Amino acid sequence: MPLWKRVKRAAVRAASLTVVVCALGGWAIAPVGEGIDPMVDANPLFPSPTSHALPAAEVIIDAGHGGIDGGTHVGDILEKDINLAISRKLYLILRSHGVRAVLNRTGDYALSDDNRWHRSSRHQRDLSQRGGLPEELDAGIFVSIHVNWSKRSGTRGPIVLHQEEARSALLGNFIQQGLNMQQQSKFLPQAGGPFYVLKKIKIPSVIVETAFMSNAKDREMLTSPRGQTRIAAAIAGGILAYRCVVR
Numbered sequence: 001m002p003l004w005k006r007v008k009r010a011a012v013r014a015a016s017l018t019v020v021v022c023a024l025g026g027w028a029i030a031p032v033g034e035g036i037d038p039m040v041d042a043n044p045l046f047p048s049p050t051s052h053a054l055p056a057a058e059v060i061i062d063a064g065h066g067g068i069d070g071g072t073h074v075g076d077i078l079e080k081d082i083n084l085a086i087s088r089k090l091y092l093i094l095r096s097h098g099v100r101a102v103l104n105r106t107g108d109y110a111l112s113d114d115n116r117w118h119r120s121s122r123h124q125r126d127l128s129q130r131g132g133l134p135e136e137l138d139a140g141i142f143v144s145i146h147v148n149w150s151k152r153s154g155t156r157g158p159i160v161l162h163q164e165e166a167r168s169a170l171l172g173n174f175i176q177q178g179l180n181m182q183q184q185s186k187f188l189p190q191a192g193g194p195f196y197v198l199k200k201i202k203i204p205s206v207i208v209e210t211a212f213m214s215n216a217k218d219r220e221m222l223t224s225p226r227g228q229t230r231i232a233a234a235i236a237g238g239i240l241a242y243r244c245v246v247r
């Protein structure tokens with residue numbers, strides 16, 4: 001069984017994870033029951049965390065879509081605006097906990113607008129801009145914020161997609177657990193297969209589908225500042241937990 005699957009299994013089996021205040025002033029997760037040691041199980045595909053000097057950015061927050069790429073929508077409610085609002089809040093929460101976070105867009109524009117030398121399509125430029133930032137910044141993890149949509153209006157809740165890699169799976173697990181607690185859902189994180197950011201980015205990366213725009217209750221949460229703050233806080237809790245385990 002691949003390493004990331006074993007780590008994910010262990011994390012799921014250690015059903016209750018106790019969050020305790022970290023001795024260093026952040027947060028720590030003390031696994032109850034079966035322990036997992038992601039440092040021991042580091043994936044050879046990625047450089048070991050110890051081989052990194054202090055990264056310039058610990059967390060890159062990717063506010064999904066932007067500019068003429070609105071993402072999914074219901075009426076005039078656009079995914080790109082919700083992604084940006086949640087990402088900004090996430091940025092502020094992480095910074096307030098002393099985490100060196102970077103937000104890859106701060107307004108409504110496509111990342112391809114920053115990338116003039118790539119001669120392919122705007123979509124390709126956008127993706128390569130998203131993919132190049134982690135290397136330029138020597139970042140620790142990459143967290144891409146999105147909103148989901150389903151034909152079935154009853155489907156609701158958060159789904160986190162991760163790479164087929166141990167640290168990404170662990171990060172995905174922590175964020176999924178945080179969002180499940182916040183939204184009273186029971187989704188498991190999923191290995192995200194073909195998505196560009198998960199395939200191409202060389203640091204532990206996750207795509208966070210925060211909730212479903214196609215569900216009325218989720219949509220109310222996604223569009224209210226209070227709901228956005230709660231979502232951001234839940235994601236931040238997962239990142240802080242991961243950060244205390246993987247250092």
Ligand SMILES: [Zn+2]
Pocket residue numbers: 064065071072079145146147
């Ligand atoms: Zn999206």
